[in-house]
Amino acid sequence: MPQLYLIRHGIAADRNPQTYPDDRQRPLTDAGVKKTRKIAKRLAELGLQFDHLLTSPLIRAQQTADILHNAKLSPQPEIFPALAPCGPIQDWLNWYNTLPKTSKNGDVAIAVVGHEPDLGQWAEQLIWGEVREKLIVKKAGVIGVNLPDDGEIIGQSTLFWLVPPRFLL
């Protein structure tokens, strides 16, 4: 079964229109980098290996993806514009539909780094086919979804993992 890991970016600098007039440039804090590195190390210890790592174009997400890549969890991250806040899930679905569903490791494993509330809503769409905002996804938290082997994935996927960052440190 293909697996999708939805990973929220780590702790970033506070929103501040004077320091960061463009919110997309807001970086991870030093503590955010450190914590995200620890989490990436733990994910690697758990045996995770992603065949694809897509990231939101926002700096805080790209930095998070780089940390995952540097922990040898994945190949080079690929910037995916639709992972920006409020991006259209349909773009990702189109990408996914053309993707081979197996890799050298077996069933394909995909990680995406993005934002809340998008990631939780997206997981809910995959699992329940509708959004109710009932999944709690903290910064650097992870959601693991099993996608069906074929056919429609919206409303047909299952949840196998949801983890707050404090349980990955």
Added chain:
Amino acid sequence: MPQLYLIRHGIAADRNPQTYPDDRQRPLTDAGVKKTRKIAKRLAELGLQFDHLLTSPLIRAQQTADILHNAKLSPQPEIFPALAPCGPIQDWLNWYNTLPKTSKNGDVAIAVVGHEPDLGQWAEQLIWGEVREKLIVKKAGVIGVNLPDDGEIIGQSTLFWLVPPRFLL
């Protein structure tokens, strides 16, 4: 916010009408005991502390609860008949409604040891108000649900944790 941890019993002996004419007597295997102990140790390392530990009356669940208790996660387990397979959630709701929602540790934390598909269905009822069987709960897996501070809990709770046992070893 009160927290509810739904914990599935560990790996038990195979169903066998000759060895275990009464399925309720089926115990954990030696490997199941060992693995469940490792998981209990990990839960304690993560800082979990349950104010109440309720268990299904079936032997495999009671053994699992004893292991959690022995790892200093909880007071003595309390046998709760409605946690047997297909038991009525209403009995637990009635118990919960009379329970003080705070403890010496702050908001009350309750763990229940039971069976599938009941635990996953019950979590779905708390979170989404309906059952869709989309949560994967392996043996010795854990679901963590935040219950609202007051009022109705069915369909009003949130999911903060769902973990397969392999990520707790």
